[in-house]
Amino acid sequence: MAEDLLIVKNLKKYYPITGGVLGGEVGVVKAVDDVSFTVKSGETLGLVGESGCGKSTTGRSLLRLIEPTSGEITFDGTNVMSLSTDAMRKMRRDMQIVFQDPFASLNPRHNIEKILEEPLIVHGLGSSAERKKRVQEMLEIVGLSSYHASRYPHQFSGGQRQRIGIARALMLKPKLIVADEPVSALDVSIQSQVLNLMQDLQREFGLTYLFIAHDLSVVRHISDRVGVMYLGRIVELTTSSQLYSNPLHPYTKALLSAVPSPDPDAVRERVILQGDVPSPAKPPSGCTFHTRCPHVTEECRTVRPEFMDAGDGHFVACHLYKS
Ligand code: SF4
Numbered sequence: 001m002a003e004d005l006l007i008v009k010n011l012k013k014y015y016p017i018t019g020g021v022l023g024g025e026v027g028v029v030k031a032v033d034d035v036s037f038t039v040k041s042g043e044t045l046g047l048v049g050e051s052g053c054g055k056s057t058t059g060r061s062l063l064r065l066i067e068p069t070s071g072e073i074t075f076d077g078t079n080v081m082s083l084s085t086d087a088m089r090k091m092r093r094d095m096q097i098v099f100q101d102p103f104a105s106l107n108p109r110h111n112i113e114k115i116l117e118e119p120l121i122v123h124g125l126g127s128s129a130e131r132k133k134r135v136q137e138m139l140e141i142v143g144l145s146s147y148h149a150s151r152y153p154h155q156f157s158g159g160q161r162q163r164i165g166i167a168r169a170l171m172l173k174p175k176l177i178v179a180d181e182p183v184s185a186l187d188v189s190i191q192s193q194v195l196n197l198m199q200d201l202q203r204e205f206g207l208t209y210l211f212i213a214h215d216l217s218v219v220r221h222i223s224d225r226v227g228v229m230y231l232g233r234i235v236e237l238t239t240s241s242q243l244y245s246n247p248l249h250p251y252t253k254a255l256l257s258a259v260p261s262p263d264p265d266a267v268r269e270r271v272i273l274q275g276d277v278p279s280p281a282k283p284p285s286g287c288t289f290h291t292r293c294p295h296v297t298e299e300c301r302t303v304r305p306e307f308m309d310a311g312d313g314h315f316v317a318c319h320l321y322k323s
Contacts, residue, residue, distance in 0.1 A: 002042050003040065004039070006208070007072070008035060008071065008072070008074075009072040010034050011036070011071035012068065012071050013054070013069050014033075015029040015031060031232055033283075035071075039176070044210075046212075047212045047219075047234075048229065049229035050230075052280065053230055055212045058212075063097060064080065076094065094174050098162075098177060099180055099181075102161035108154060109152075110153075111149065111152055113149040115153070116139075116171055120171055135149055138171060141170070142167045142201075143163055159187075159194060165182070166198065170201065175207070175208055176207075176208045176210065178210045181214065183213075195221050198222065211223055224240060225240060228243070231289075235316065236249040237307075248321055249316050254273045257271040258270075273292050275291060275292050286299070286301045286304055305317045305319045
């Protein structure tokens, strides 16, 4: 059984809302509200949900690119929350992030060699010749060529730019990659190429992924387990196959009903969600999904359902599954 590489407990990220005449705090946005999960070494955990559900904030909080409000993050046995700025910077050698928009995350004035070399320079690794050699190797590993090193980001397609983003994340040989919507900006045909590349790299280098996406079909392709987020909380977490064959939470069922089935004969009941996602500044009482849930009861409006194991490690937060 693989070890837990990442353990997250009760993670919260709250943003104060200021206003009024004196500009004081008048409320709080609970972007991430009591999120707990683990990721095993070599595993891919998918995190899905609609935009604004807190999945990207969760991913960035793990690397403390956003400072969490509270919670525990243990990475490879180290308490991440206790690290100084300098120690955190060193820790990020092992925890890297790939962003959604590769173009925005690559400096347009630097050529690819400079972009890929930079993490090595920042961490004081290798001589100039060694760094250049590593850049050449890495370009080949991600399916580009060594001659691409002298080119600039605007000279590449979206898919190629994401390969460069992945190469940059791999330069320091990390253990964990937080992939924040890495294929959402790409054409569907290119998406599967990049996903296949990520899977190949995972096998080759024993990588662990936290894979964030709003699209369940993308997450299914790559994840061992999947967590579904709604309004800052994980509402369901189980293996990828369980989630797709036996979803429990009404929100997961609604999300899945919108995903085209690979089997054209499969009849899946379409669940249309009413209304928009409520504001995280004013989350509904009780179960935060109750304003859109087709199974809502009086209890749902007042009592927050616990996130509990409904059997075999299939976790769900819904009053329909009380033991
Ligand atoms: Fe729906 Fe109630 Fe379950 Fe929330 S607790 S998902 S409102 S049935």
